[in-house]
Amino acid sequence: MANNENSRRMNDILKQFRPDHREDLIPCMQAVQDREGYISDDSMAAIGAHFGIPAIKVYGLATFYDYFTFAPVSGDVVRICNGTSCHMMGAGKLISEAEKIKQTGAGKGRSRFTLKICECQGACSAGPVMDVNGKSYIRVKPEEVRSITEKSLGREKGGEG
Amino acid sequence: MSLQAMNRETARRIIALPPSKITREEQDLLLLLRRDRCTIPVILVSESRPARVSGSNATYSAIADYISENNLSVELGRCSGKGFQQNEPFVDVQLPGKSRVTFGPVSPEIVPLILDGMINKAIPMEYALWQYRNPMHEPWDGVPFFDEIPYFSGQVRKLTRNFGLSDPASVAEYIARDGYKAFVKAISNYTAADITELVEQSGLRGRGGAGYPTAQKWQVARNTLSDQKYLICNADESDPGAFTDKALLEREPHKVIEGVAIAAYAIGASMVFIYVNASDSYSTDCIEHALSEAAALGLTGENIFDSGFNLKVQLVRSAGAYICGEETALINNLQGKRAIPRQKPPYPSEKGLFGKPTVVNNVETLFNLPDILNYGPQWYRNTGTPDSPGTKILSLTGKLKYQGLVEVPFGITLNDLVTKIGGGIRNGKQFKALQIGGPAGRCIGHEGLQLKLDYKTFAEAGIFLGSGGVVVLDEENCMVDVARYFLRFISRESCGKCIPCREGSRRMLDILNAISHRPEQGASHEPLERFKGVMTLESLAEVIKDTSLCGLGKTAPDTVLSTLRLFREEYEEHIFERKCRAGVCTDLQTYYIDMEACTGCTACAKKCPVNAIIGTPRQPFFIIEQKCTGCGICMETCKFSAVKTR
Ligand SMILES: Cc1cc2nc3c(=O)[nH]c(=O)nc-3n(C[C@H](O)[C@H](O)[C@H](O)COP(=O)(O)O)c2cc1C
Ligand code: FES
Numbered sequence: 001m002a003n004n005e006n007s008r009r010m011n012d013i014l015k016q017f018r019p020d021h022r023e024d025l026i027p028c029m030q031a032v033q034d035r036e037g038y039i040s041d042d043s044m045a046a047i048g049a050h051f052g053i054p055a056i057k058v059y060g061l062a063t064f065y066d067y068f069t070f071a072p073v074s075g076d077v078v079r080i081c082n083g084t085s086c087h088m089m090g091a092g093k094l095i096s097e098a099e100k101i102k103q104t105g106a107g108k109g110r111s112r113f114t115l116k117i118c119e120c121q122g123a124c125s126a127g128p129v130m131d132v133n134g135k136s137y138i139r140v141k142p143e144e145v146r147s148i149t150e151k152s153l154g155r156e157k158g159g160e161g
Numbered sequence: 162m163s164l165q166a167m168n169r170e171t172a173r174r175i176i177a178l179p180p181s182k183i184t185r186e187e188q189d190l191l192l193l194l195r196r197d198r199c200t201i202p203v204i205l206v207s208e209s210r211p212a213r214v215s216g217s218n219a220t221y222s223a224i225a226d227y228i229s230e231n232n233l234s235v236e237l238g239r240c241s242g243k244g245f246q247q248n249e250p251f252v253d254v255q256l257p258g259k260s261r262v263t264f265g266p267v268s269p270e271i272v273p274l275i276l277d278g279m280i281n282k283a284i285p286m287e288y289a290l291w292q293y294r295n296p297m298h299e300p301w302d303g304v305p306f307f308d309e310i311p312y313f314s315g316q317v318r319k320l321t322r323n324f325g326l327s328d329p330a331s332v333a334e335y336i337a338r339d340g341y342k343a344f345v346k347a348i349s350n351y352t353a354a355d356i357t358e359l360v361e362q363s364g365l366r367g368r369g370g371a372g373y374p375t376a377q378k379w380q381v382a383r384n385t386l387s388d389q390k391y392l393i394c395n396a397d398e399s400d401p402g403a404f405t406d407k408a409l410l411e412r413e414p415h416k417v418i419e420g421v422a423i424a425a426y427a428i429g430a431s432m433v434f435i436y437v438n439a440s441d442s443y444s445t446d447c448i449e450h451a452l453s454e455a456a457a458l459g460l461t462g463e464n465i466f467d468s469g470f471n472l473k474v475q476l477v478r479s480a481g482a483y484i485c486g487e488e489t490a491l492i493n494n495l496q497g498k499r500a501i502p503r504q505k506p507p508y509p510s511e512k513g514l515f516g517k518p519t520v521v522n523n524v525e526t527l528f529n530l531p532d533i534l535n536y537g538p539q540w541y542r543n544t545g546t547p548d549s550p551g552t553k554i555l556s557l558t559g560k561l562k563y564q565g566l567v568e569v570p571f572g573i574t575l576n577d578l579v580t581k582i583g584g585g586i587r588n589g590k591q592f593k594a595l596q597i598g599g600p601a602g603r604c605i606g607h608e609g610l611q612l613k614l615d616y617k618t619f620a621e622a623g624i625f626l627g628s629g630g631v632v633v634l635d636e637e638n639c640m641v642d643v644a645r646y647f648l649r650f651i652s653r654e655s656c657g658k659c660i661p662c663r664e665g666s667r668r669m670l671d672i673l674n675a676i677s678h679r680p681e682q683g684a685s686h687e688p689l690e691r692f693k694g695v696m697t698l699e700s701l702a703e704v705i706k707d708t709s710l711c712g713l714g715k716t717a718p719d720t721v722l723s724t725l726r727l728f729r730e731e732y733e734e735h736i737f738e739r740k741c742r743a744g745v746c747t748d749l750q751t752y753y754i755d756m757e758a759c760t761g762c763t764a765c766a767k768k769c770p771v772n773a774i775i776g777t778p779r780q781p782f783f784i785i786e787q788k789c790t791g792c793g794i795c796m797e798t799c800k801f802s803a804v805k806t807r
Contacts, residue, residue: 022497026480030439064499064656065480067439084402084599084632085558087646093747119440122210122404124558125246125565129214136214 009035010043014050025051029062038069076113076153078102079131083120086127093142094128098149106149113153167194167333172458176341177349177466194337196326197297199257202235202279204228206267207251207325209242209411210404210443211565215266217250223269224252227276241412243325244566245312248290251325254279260298263307263325264288293326312563315581317544317552317570320528324412324566329447332454335415341460343534344422348468356427357383360530362538364550369395369486369523370601370627370712372549372616378520381510382428385518392430393495393514394421396437396444396524397479397486400599401650403630405554406524408566410437410444413528414451420527422460422472423534428520431471435524436491439478449476483600483654487711488513488521490656501656502711525554525629545571549615553626559595559633562587569614576610579633590635594727598627600647600654601716603723604640625716639745640728641735645673647720655713662714665705669721672698676735677746679791691736698725750806752789752796756781758803765795765804 013031017024028050032043039047039062041055048055062068078098082091098115105112113132123129126138130145132152140148167175171187183191192198206212206221221237228235243251248265252275255261262284264275271288278285284301291307292300300306308314318324327334335341347356361376382390394417398406409417417435425433435452437445452474455461461472479485482500490500492514513519529551533541542550549571555578557567562584569578575595579585586592594604602625605612612618619626634643652666672694702718709715725732734740741749754765754774759781766774766782773789776782784795784804796804 023495025497026494027477030478030480061497061499065482067479067481082401084400084596084630084646085564087402088559088632088634088638088643090745092642092745096747119399119401120404120556121214122407122441123214123246123249124211124402124404124556125563126211126214126249127558131214136216138214 006042007046010046014046017050019050019052022051025053025058025061026065029058030067033068038072040070073114076111076133077116078113078149079116079118081119081121081123081127081129082117083124083127085120085124086129089124089127090142091128094130094140094145097142097145098130101146101149106146106153111153113149167336169458172333172336173466175336176345176458176460191337194334196255196261197295199236199255201257202233203238203253203255203261204235204276205238205240205253205255205328207242207249207253208239208329209249209408210441211246212242212249212251213443215249216268219269220250220252220267220272223272224276227272231276231280233276233280239328239330240326241324241329242408242566244321244408244568245325245563246565247563251290253325254284256282258299260292260295260300262292262301262304263290265290311584312565312567312582315577316568318568319532319544319552320525320554321412321566321568324408327413329412329414330450332415332451332458335413339535340415340531341419341455341458343531344419344426344460345466345468347423347534348426348465348470353383353427353429356423356534359538360427360533363529363533363541364538364547365526365529365533365541366549366616367523368525368529368553368629369521370598370625372620372626375522375526378510378522379424379428381508382430382518382520385511387518389432389515389517390428390430391514391517391519392421392425392428392433393488393491393519393521394424394433394435394524394527395486395488395491395521396435396448397491398438398524398628399440399479399481399483399486400601400628400630401483402556402558402632403599403628404556405566405629407438407441407444408556409524409528409554410448414448415455416528416531417448417524418451418455418460418474420524420530421474422465423530424520424522424527425472426470428518430520431473433472433474434477434495434514435474436477436479436485436495439481445476445478452476482656483650484656484711484713487713490711491521492519499656501658502713504710546613546615546617548617553614553629555629555631557583557631557633559631560586560590560635560637561633571615572613574610575605575612575614578614578631579610583633586633586635590637593634593636593638594640594643594724595634596632596643596647596720597630598625598716599630600650601625601627601712601719602630603719604634604643604727605723606727625712625719627716637743637745639741639743640724640731641673641677641741642743642745644721644724645670645677648673648717651713651717655717659709659711659714661705661708662717665701666714666717669698669701669705669718673721676732677741678748679739688737695725695732695736744806747793747806748791750791751786752784752791752793752804752806753786754782754784755803755805758801760801760803762800764800765798768794768798770794 017028044058045055048058251265252267289304292304365375366372396406484490485500487502490502494500509519545551552568554568558564648670655663657663761779773785
C-alpha cells in the first residue's frame with residue numbers, strides 16, 4: 001500500500017535524528033523537505049511525534065523559514081533571479097511578464113509552471129538571469145521571457161501529469 | 162589534479178615539514194601541482210556559478226570531445242572562478258615551458274579554433290585575455306599580463322590570489338600552495354594564547370559587518386570558564402545581492418577550513434559549526450567535499466598531527482531567512498528554534514550555543530587567518546589603514562563595465578572602486594548612486610565617492626559596510642524603486658519580534674507603493690496624502706531605528722532615508738507629476754499613440770479592457786489618459802509599435 005510505503009520512507013528519515021535533541025529538529029525537517037519536495041500534514045505529525053512536540057509547533061517553526069513548502073510543486077519550474085543586481089538590471093519586468101504568462105500556462109500543452117523568485121545567483125554581470133528546469137538564460141530581456149518559457153515548456157504535457 | 166597524485170603520507174609530510182626537509186620527488190610533485198611545470202599541455206575550464214550560468218559545462222564537454230576525437234595527449238581539468246564575470250566561461254591553456262593563457266568567453270563553437278591554434282603553437286590572439294607571470298615560463302608575445310588588466314591592477318589580491326588558478330576540489334593543489342601549514346604549525350609550535358596575540362597584533366576586524374576586533378572577541382570566550390566552547394563560522398550571507406562568502410566556500414574551501422581550525426584552536430573550541438546558506442547548493446557541495454578530504458588527511462578529528470588537539474567540524478545549512486545571519490538568531494536556529502534575535506549582552510562569546518561560550522565569526526574573517534600566521538602580523542598590516550588593516554572582498558555589480566568579486570585594500574576610495582576597477586559606467590551612461598551593504602546599507606551619491614572604504618571612515622559617516630555588496634546604479638535606475646526593493650525585502654524578512662520593525666517597515670512600504678502606483682479614481686486629495694506620506698516616512702524611519710532590538714531594524718530604514726536625502730526631487734516627481742524619469746515604475750507610465758505610426762487598425766481599441774482607446778478606423782487612434790489603467794495590453798497588441806509610453 002502507498003500509505004505503508006510513505007510511513008516506511010518517513011521512518012527511514014526520522015531514525016537518523018535523535019528524538020531527545022531539539023537541535024536535530026530543523027535538519028530533520030530539511031531532510032523531509034529535500035526527500036519529499038514538501039512537508040505534508042502527515043509528515044508534520046510524524047516529525048512532531050518523533051521529537052515529542054505538537055505538530056502545530058512543527059508547523060509554526062516551518063512557516064518561519066523560507067526553506068519549507070507545504071504543497072507539492074508542479075514539475076516545471078521557472079526561476080527568475082531578483083537579487084539586488086538583477087533587480088536593478090530590470091528583473092522586475094521579467095517577473096511581471098512571467099506572471100502574465102503563468103496565468104495562461106506556457107507552451108503547446110499550456111503547461112502550468114511554478115514561478116520561483118530567487119536571490120543572487122552569483123552571476124550578476126550576466127543579469128538578469130532566469131532558468132527553466134535548470135537550464136540557464138542570461139541577459140534576458142522582458143520581451144524574451146515568453147519565447148523562452150514557451151520554447152522550454154513547448155512539449156505536449158505527457159502522461160505523468 | 163587530484164590527491165591520487167599525492168598519497169596520504171606525502172601530503173602529511175609536506176604539510177608538517179619545512180621545505181628544506183622535503184625530498185626531491187616531493188618537490189617535483191609540488192611543481193606539477195602548482196602548474197609551475199607541465200609535461201603535456203594543460204587545459205583548465207573555470208568552474209563557478211557565473212561560469213555555469215554562462216555554459217561552462219557545455220564548453221568542458223566540447224573540449225573533452227575534441228581531445229578524444231583528435232587523440233590528443235592533454236590534461237583536461239577545472240579551475241576555480243577568477244572573480245571577473247564579464248568573459249565567462251574562461252578556459253586556461255598552458256603549454257610546456259610557456260606561460261598560462263586565459264581565453265574567454267569560450268563557447269563550444271570556438272573550442273576547435275583555440276585548440277587547433279594551441280596544437281600548432283599559434284594562439285588565436287583575439288580570444289586571449291591575459292597571461293600569468295611566472296619566472297619559470299616563457300611569456301607569449303602580444304598578450305597582456307594578468308596584472309596589466311585594469312580590473313585586476315586596481316586590486317590587491319592577497320586572500321584571493323589563488324582564485325582562478327587551482328582546482329577547489331583538490332586538497333593536493335591546496336597543499337602545494339602552502340595549504341594547512343599555518344594550522345599545523347599553530348597546533349604544534351604555538352599556544353592558543355600565542356595565536357590570539359598574533360591576531361591581536363594584526364589588527365584583524367570582523368568582516369561580518371560591524372568590524373569588531375576579532376582577537377577581543379576571542380579573548381572573552383577564552384576567559385570564560387566552561388567545559389565546552391564552540392566556534393560558529395557564519396557563511397549565511399543572505400543579503401540578496403552579495404556573493405562573496407559563497408565564493409570563498411566555492412573557490413578555496415580548504416582555506417576556509419584551515420581558518421576555522423586555527424580559530425577553534427585559539428579559542429579552545431573542539432566543536433565547530435560551519436553555517437551555510439541552504440539556497441545555494443553549489444557552495445555547500447564544495448565545502449562538504451573539502452571537509453571529507455580534510456578529515457581523510459587527519460586534519461580534523463582526534464589528536465590532529467599528534468598535537469593532542471581534537472576538532473569536530475559540522476556543516477549546518479540555514480533554513481533560509483535573512484535574520485539567520487544575525488548571531489543570536491543563528492544560535493536559536495542551531496538549537497532548533499525560530500531564528501529570532503535576543504537582547505545582548507550577554508554576548509554569545511560569554512553565553513551562546515547551549516549556554517556555552519561561543520564565538521561567531523564571519524567566514525571572510527576566518528579566511529584571513531592562514532595568511533596572518535604564515536606571513537606575520539607586520540606583513541598583514543602592510544595593506545590597508547592602521548585602523549582597518551588588510552583587504553576587503555566585495556561583490557562589485559550593477560551598471561559597471563566590469564563586475565565580479567574584487568579584493569581591495571582598506572582605504573581605497575569608492576571612486577577608485579567604481580572608475581579604476583569597475584571601469585566606470587557602461588554604455589556611456591551617467592553614474593547616479595551606489596548602494597553598499599545590502600539591506601543594512603545605504604545609497605551613496607556623487608559627493609560620497611570621495612569616501613574611503615574603511616571601518617573608521619564608514620563609522621564616522623554612519624554607514625554600515627555589511628556583507629560587502631556594492632551595486633552601482635546609473636541614470637536608468639529609479640531611486641524610489643531602489644528604496645522599495647530593499648523595504649520589500651526587509652518587511653518580508655523582519656522576524657516579527659519588534660513591532661516597530663515588523664509593522665513600521667510594512668507601513669513604509671505601503672507609502673512607497675502608493676507613490677509608485679497610479680492613484681485610484683476619484684481620490685481628490687491624493688497628491689496631498691502622498692506628500693504627507695513621505696513626511697511620515699522620515700519619522701517612521703527614526704522610530705524603527707530607535708526602537709528595534711537587532712541590527713536588522715536598526716539599519717533597515719537607511720536605504721530609504723539616504724535616497725530621500727539625496728534624491729528628493731525624484732520622490733517629488735513621483736508624487737506631484739506621477740512621473741518616473743527612469744521608466745522603472747511602470748505603473749506610473751502613461752500610454753499614448755504615435756499619430757504617425759498608427760494605421761487605425763482598431764486592434765488595440767478592441768482589446769482595451771476599459772474602453773480607453775477611441776478613434777475612427779483607418780485614422781490614428783487616441784488613448785484617454787484618465788480612463789487608462791496602464792495595463793499595457795494595447796502596447797503588446799499593436800503590430801506597428803505605435804503605442805508608446807512616457
Ligand atoms: C540582520 C543581520 C544579518 C546579518 N547577517 C550576517 C551574515 O549573513 N553573515 C555574517 O557573517 N554576519 C552577519 N551578521 C553579523 C553577525 O551578527 C555577526 O556579528 C558576525 O557574524 C560576527 O562575525 P565577525 O566578528 O567575524 O564580523 C548579521 C547581522 C544582522 C543584524
Ligand atoms: S543578482 Fe541575479 S545573479 Fe546576482
